[in-house]
Amino acid sequence: MEPTLQVESLRTYFYTEAGVVKAVDDVSFSVRPSTIHALVGESGSGKTVTAQSILRIVPKPGRIVGGRIVFEGRNLLDLDERQMRMVRGRRISLIQQDPTATLDPMFTIQDQLVEAIMVTTELDREQAKKKARKLLEDVKIPGPENVLKSYPHQLSGGMRQRVAIARALAGNPKVLIADEPTTALDVTIQAQILELMRSLRDEYGLSIILITHDLGIVAQVADEVTVMYAGKVCESGSVDDIFHSPLHPYTQALLLSVPRVDKRIKLRAIPGNIPDLVQPPQGCRFHPRCPYAVERCSQEEPGLEKVGSQADHTLPSRSVYCHRFREIKLEVV
Amino acid sequence: MVTETVRRKSASQFAVALRRFRKSKAGLVGLGMLVFMCVLAAIGPRIAPYNVNSNNLLLQGDTDIPPTWLKPPLFHDWAFPFGTTVGGLDVFSGVLVSLHVDIIIGVGAALFAMALAILVGLVSGFYGRVVDTVLMRVTELFIVFPALLFLLLLSRLLAGRLSGVETLLFYIIIIGVFSWATNARLIRGEVLRVKSLEFIESEKALGASTTRIVFRHILPNVLAQVVVLTSFTVATSILTEVALFFLGFGSGNILSLGEIMYLNFPYMDVEWWAELFPGLSVVILVLAFNLLGDGLSDALNPKLRE
Amino acid sequence: MNIWGYVIRRLLYIVPMVIGITAITFFTVFAAAGNPVAIVEANDPELPQATLNALINYLQLNRPPAIQYLNWLWNVVHLNFGVSIQSGRPVSDIIWSWAWTTIYLQLAALAVSVALAIPISVYAAKRRNSLGDFVITGVSVFGISAPVFWVGEMLIILFAYDLGILPAGGAHSLNAVWPWSLGDYLAHLVLPAAVIAYFNLGLYVRLLRSRLVEIMQSDYIMALKAMGTPERITVYKHALRNAITPVVTFVGLALGTSIAGAPVTETTFSWPGLGYEFVRAITNLDFPVILAIVFLISVMTMVSNIAVDILYVYIDPRVRVS
Numbered sequence: 034m035e036p037t038l039q040v041e042s043l044r045t046y047f048y049t050e051a052g053v054v055k056a057v058d059d060v061s062f063s064v065r066p067s068t069i070h071a072l073v074g075e076s077g078s079g080k081t082v083t084a085q086s087i088l089r090i091v092p093k094p095g096r097i098v099g100g101r102i103v104f105e106g107r108n109l110l111d112l113d114e115r116q117m118r119m120v121r122g123r124r125i126s127l128i129q130q131d132p133t134a135t136l137d138p139m140f141t142i143q144d145q146l147v148e149a150i151m152v153t154t155e156l157d158r159e160q161a162k163k164k165a166r167k168l169l170e171d172v173k174i175p176g177p178e179n180v181l182k183s184y185p186h187q188l189s190g191g192m193r194q195r196v197a198i199a200r201a202l203a204g205n206p207k208v209l210i211a212d213e214p215t216t217a218l219d220v221t222i223q224a225q226i227l228e229l230m231r232s233l234r235d236e237y238g239l240s241i242i243l244i245t246h247d248l249g250i251v252a253q254v255a256d257e258v259t260v261m262y263a264g265k266v267c268e269s270g271s272v273d274d275i276f277h278s279p280l281h282p283y284t285q286a287l288l289l290s291v292p293r294v295d296k297r298i299k300l301r302a303i304p305g306n307i308p309d310l311v312q313p314p315q316g317c318r319f320h321p322r323c324p325y326a327v328e329r330c331s332q333e334e335p336g337l338e339k340v341g342s343q344a345d346h347t348l349p350s351r352s353v354y355c356h357r358f359r360e361i362k363l364e365v366v
Numbered sequence: 367m368v369t370e371t372v373r374r375k376s377a378s379q380f381a382v383a384l385r386r387f388r389k390s391k392a393g394l395v396g397l398g399m400l401v402f403m404c405v406l407a408a409i410g411p412r413i414a415p416y417n418v419n420s421n422n423l424l425l426q427g428d429t430d431i432p433p434t435w436l437k438p439p440l441f442h443d444w445a446f447p448f449g450t451t452v453g454g455l456d457v458f459s460g461v462l463v464s465l466h467v468d469i470i471i472g473v474g475a476a477l478f479a480m481a482l483a484i485l486v487g488l489v490s491g492f493y494g495r496v497v498d499t500v501l502m503r504v505t506e507l508f509i510v511f512p513a514l515l516f517l518l519l520l521s522r523l524l525a526g527r528l529s530g531v532e533t534l535l536f537y538i539i540i541i542g543v544f545s546w547a548t549n550a551r552l553i554r555g556e557v558l559r560v561k562s563l564e565f566i567e568s569e570k571a572l573g574a575s576t577t578r579i580v581f582r583h584i585l586p587n588v589l590a591q592v593v594v595l596t597s598f599t600v601a602t603s604i605l606t607e608v609a610l611f612f613l614g615f616g617s618g619n620i621l622s623l624g625e626i627m628y629l630n631f632p633y634m635d636v637e638w639w640a641e642l643f644p645g646l647s648v649v650i651l652v653l654a655f656n657l658l659g660d661g662l663s664d665a666l667n668p669k670l671r672e
Numbered sequence: 673m674n675i676w677g678y679v680i681r682r683l684l685y686i687v688p689m690v691i692g693i694t695a696i697t698f699f700t701v702f703a704a705a706g707n708p709v710a711i712v713e714a715n716d717p718e719l720p721q722a723t724l725n726a727l728i729n730y731l732q733l734n735r736p737p738a739i740q741y742l743n744w745l746w747n748v749v750h751l752n753f754g755v756s757i758q759s760g761r762p763v764s765d766i767i768w769s770w771a772w773t774t775i776y777l778q779l780a781a782l783a784v785s786v787a788l789a790i791p792i793s794v795y796a797a798k799r800r801n802s803l804g805d806f807v808i809t810g811v812s813v814f815g816i817s818a819p820v821f822w823v824g825e826m827l828i829i830l831f832a833y834d835l836g837i838l839p840a841g842g843a844h845s846l847n848a849v850w851p852w853s854l855g856d857y858l859a860h861l862v863l864p865a866a867v868i869a870y871f872n873l874g875l876y877v878r879l880l881r882s883r884l885v886e887i888m889q890s891d892y893i894m895a896l897k898a899m900g901t902p903e904r905i906t907v908y909k910h911a912l913r914n915a916i917t918p919v920v921t922f923v924g925l926a927l928g929t930s931i932a933g934a935p936v937t938e939t940t941f942s943w944p945g946l947g948y949e950f951v952r953a954i955t956n957l958d959f960p961v962i963l964a965i966v967f968l969i970s971v972m973t974m975v976s977n978i979a980v981d982i983l984y985v986y987i988d989p990r991v992r993v994s
Contacts, residue, residue, distance in 0.1 A: 090898055092889075092894075117900075118900040121899055126899065127895070127899075128895075129891050129895060134890060135891045136892055136895075137910050137913075138892075139914055139988070139989060140913075148901075152900060152901050152902070152905070153900065184989045184990070186989070200895075392813075506689075507692055510973055510977070512966060512973065514933050514936070515950060515965070516697065516700075516966075518954050519701070519954055519962065520704075522954045522957070523700070523704035608819050609819060609820075609933075612936070613939055614951075614955075631825075634828070635833050638833070641826075642826065642829075645818070645822035645826070648819055648822065649819070652818070652819075653817040656817050657813065
C-alpha cells in the first residue's frame with residue numbers, strides 16, 4: 034500500500050540569537066491510509082515543529098532547510114504559497130493542543146465553521162450552514178443547534194475540542210494532524226475524543242498523525258508509532274511491535290517510566306536532561322543518557338536500519354536508528 | 367529558606383532584566399537623551415552666555431544685552447544659536463536656564479503621584495472588600511475629575527502668592543494629585559494578579575505575617591510595573607506642566623520652558639524660533655522619558671519573542 | 673436584558689460624581705479667593721451699586737457658602753446656570769454658543785484618528801521590525817511626546833505664516849456664513865483637528881499595534897493559517913476584532929481627556945470653544961461660568977466613558993454573559 038504521507042529526511046532549524054536550534058534534524062517516517070500514526074516524544078523532541086513543517090507554517094525564525102514531504106504524488110516543499118494554501122485545510126488539517134485558545138472568542142461556532150467551510154470548499158453560505166450542522170453531528174456533539182449559536186467560552190473544553198475537530202474536517206482532508214489533542218482535557222473526555230478519532234479513521238479512512246507524549250494514549254488508540262528524541266527519530270513501526278519488542282533504548286526507557294496496572298514493574302526515570310538543541314551531543318543524541326552506550330555512540334550518528342521483511346507491503350515498515358540494536362537484548366515489558 | 371530563594375531570584379531577575387534593557391534600542395536611546403538633558407539642565411545656568419531675568423524679559427540696565435530680534439544661525443550669527451527676541455531674550459540662554467525647572471517639576475510630581483498610587487493600589491488590592499470599594503470610589507473621582515481645568519483654577523487662585531521653591535513644590539503637588547489615580551488602578555490590578563499566584567497561598571499556609579507577605583513578596587513583583595509607570599508619568603507630568611505655563615497660569619516668578627513659550631506666543635508670527643526651540647527641548651525631554659519607559663517595559667515585562 | 677439596568681445604574685452614578693466635583697470646585701474657589709462679593713467688585717470696580725445688588729440677590733452671594741452651593745445645585749437642576757459676573761449674560765447662553773465648536777472639533781479629530789489608526793497599526797504589525805514599522809513607531813512616540821500646542825504652533829507657522837494656505841486661527845472668517853461657506857469652515861478646522869488627531873493617533877497606534885502583534889501569535893490565528901485562510905480574513909476579521917477591545921475603552925478615555933484638554937488647543941488656535949472661554953473665565957474668576965463648564969465637561973467625560981463601556985459589551989461576547 035502506498036503511504037498517504039511520507040516524510041523524508043526533514044530538517045527544520047530555528048535561527049535564533051542564541052544560535053541555530055536544530056529542532057528537527059533528519060526525521061523520516063511514513064503514514065499509511067486509514068491509520069492512526071502516533072508521534073511520540075518528550076517536550077522539545079520536535080514533534081510540533083514536524084507538524085508545522087508538514088503544513089509549512091513554521092513560525093519565524095524557523096525555516097525548513099532540507100528533506101522531502103511526499104503527499105499525493107508531490108513534494109510539498111516544492112509547492113509555492115498559492116498551491117500550499119490549496120493543501121492546508123483541504124487535504125491536510127491541523128488541530129492544536131489548547132482547545133480554549135484554538136477558537137476565536139469573538140465569533141459564534143456557526144460563524145467559524147461556516148467560514149472554515151467556505152474557505153476550504155466551493156460551497157455557498159447556505160450550503161455551508163447545513164454542512165456546519167452535519168459536521169457537528171459527525172463529531173458526535175449533542176444538540177448541534179444550540180452549539181452553533183454559542184460562543185467558545187460558553188462551551189466546555191471537550192466540546193471545544195470536538196468543534197475544533199469538526200472545523201478541521203470542513204474541507205474533507207485526507208490527513209488530520211492532531212497535536213496533543215487531549216492534554217488539556219480530563220481523562221473521561223480524553224477517552225471520548227480518542228474514540229472519536231478511531232471512528233473518523235474507520236468511517237472516513239482518515240489518516241491521523243497523533244502527536245503526544247503520553248504512551249497510554251498511544252497504546253489505546255494508535256496503530257503505528259514513531260518515537261522521537263531531540264529532533265531525531267529513534268524508531269518507527271506498528272504499536273504492537275514497538276511496545277512488545279522495542280529496539281531502541283530510549284523507547285524501552287519510556288516504557289519503563291510509565292506505571293502499569295497489569296504488572297508490577299519498577300518505575301525508572303530516565304537519568305539526565307534533554308539535550309541543548311543548539312549544541313547537541315556528538316554522535317547519537319541519546320548517548321549521554323543511554324545505559325548501553327559505547328564509544329561508537331558518541332562519535333557516529335546512527336543511520337536508518339530497516340527491520341523485518343520489506344517484501345510484504347501490507348505490513349508497516351519497521352525502522353530503528355541505533356548502532357547496537359542487534360546486540361542489545363532489551364527487557365520485554 | 368523561602369526568603370533566600372526569593373532574594374536570589376530577585377538578584378538574578380535583575381541581571382536578566384538589565385541584559386534585556388541593554389538590548390532595547392528605545393530604552394538605550396531614551397536613557398542617553400535623559401542623561402544628556404539632565405547634565406545640560408544642571409550646568410545650564412552656569413554656561414548660559416547671557417543673563418535671563420525671569421521677571422522681565424526686557425532687560426534694562428543690563429550691560430551685556432544681546433542684539434534684539436535676531437534669527438537663528440541659518441540666517442545670522444552663531445553667537446546666538448537659537449536666536450533672540452524683540453524683548454532681548456537670548457533663546458539659547460533661556461532654554462539652558464529653565465530646563466531644570468521642568469525636570470524638577472515633572473520628576474517631583476511623578477514621584478509624588480506614584481507614592482500615592484502605590485499606597486492606594488497596594489492597600490486596596492491587598493485588603494479588598496470594603497477598603498477596596500471605598501478607595502476605588504475615591505480613585506474613580508480623581509480619574510473623572512477634569513484635571514487640567516482644575517489645575518488652571520488652582521494655579522490662578524494660589525500661584526501668585528508663592529515664591530521660588532514654594533512655587534516648585536506647589537506645582538509638584540497639584541500635578542501629582544491628578545496623576546496618581548489612573549496609576550493606582552493599574553497597580554491594584556497588578557496586586558490582584560500577584561495575589562492570586564500560588565506562591566502567595568503557600569506563604570500564607572506557612573503562617574507568614576501580612577506585612578511580610580506584602581513587602582517581601584507582593585511588592586517586588588509589582589515593582590516592575592511601577593518602574594515603567596513612573597517613567598511614563600514623568601512624561602505626562604512634564605507635558606501637563608508645560609501646558610499650564612503656556613496658558614499663562616505660571617506664577618510669573620519662575621522661568622520655565624512653558625513660560626518662555628507663553629511670553630513669546632503673541633509674537634509667534636515674527637519670532638517663530640522663540641517657540642520652536644523651547645518646544646523642541648520639551649519634546650526631547652518627554653521623548654526621553656517615553657523611550658525609557660518603553661525600554662523598561664521591554665526589559666521587565668517580556669512579551670513573546672519579537 | 674440586564675444591560676439597561678447596568679446603563680441606568682451607571683447614569684445614576686454620574687449624579688454623586690458631578691456633585692462631588694462641582695462641590696469641590698465651588699468650595700476651592702471660595703476657600704482660596706474669599707468672599708464672592710469681593711471677587712465681583714475686584715472684577716469690575718466701577719459696577720453700579722444697583723447692578724451689584726441685583727447680582728448679589730440673583731446669585732445669592734451674601735449667603736453662607738454651603739447655602740450658595742445648594743442654591744446653585746438647585747438652579748442647575750432647573751437648567752439655570754446663573755449669569756456671568758463679567759458680562760451679565762446668562763451662562764447657559766454663553767455655554768450654548770461655545771459648546772458646539774468644541775464638540776465638532778473634538779469629533780472631527782476623533783474620527784480622523786480612529787480612521788487612520790487602524791490601517792496604520794495593521795501595516796506596522798504585519799511588517800514588524802521593518803523600516804516602515806520603525807518609522808511609524810517613531811512618529812507615534814514623537815506624537816505623544818510633543819506638546820499639542822507646540823505642534824500646533826509649528827503647523828501654524830508653516831502653513832499660515834510661511835505658506836499662507838491655511839488660516840492661523842478661529843473657527844471661520846469674519847464674513848463666513850454657515851452653511852454656504854463650508855469650505856471656509858473646513859479650512860479653519862484642518863489644523864486644530866489635525867493636531868489633536870496626531871496626538872491621539874500616537875496613543876492609539878502604539879496600543880493597537882502592540883495588541884495586534886500579541887494577537888498574531890495566538891493559537892486561533894495559527895489555526896486559521898493552518899486552514900489556509902487568506903491573510904485578509906485572518907487579519908481584518910479575526911486579529912483586528914480581538915485586538916480592538918481594549919482600544920475601544922482607551923479611545924473613550926482619551927476622548928474624555930481630550931475634551932478636558934480643550935483649553936490648550938483652543939488657545940493656540942484662538943478657537944472659540946469651551947476651553948477658550950474657560951481660560952477667560954478663570955482669569956476673571958467668573959465663577960458661575962467656571963462652575964458651569966466644569967459641570968458640563970465632567971458630564972461629557974462620564975457619559976463618553978459609559979458609552980464606551982456599553983460599546984465594549986457589544987464588542988466582546990465574553991462580557992455579555994453576566
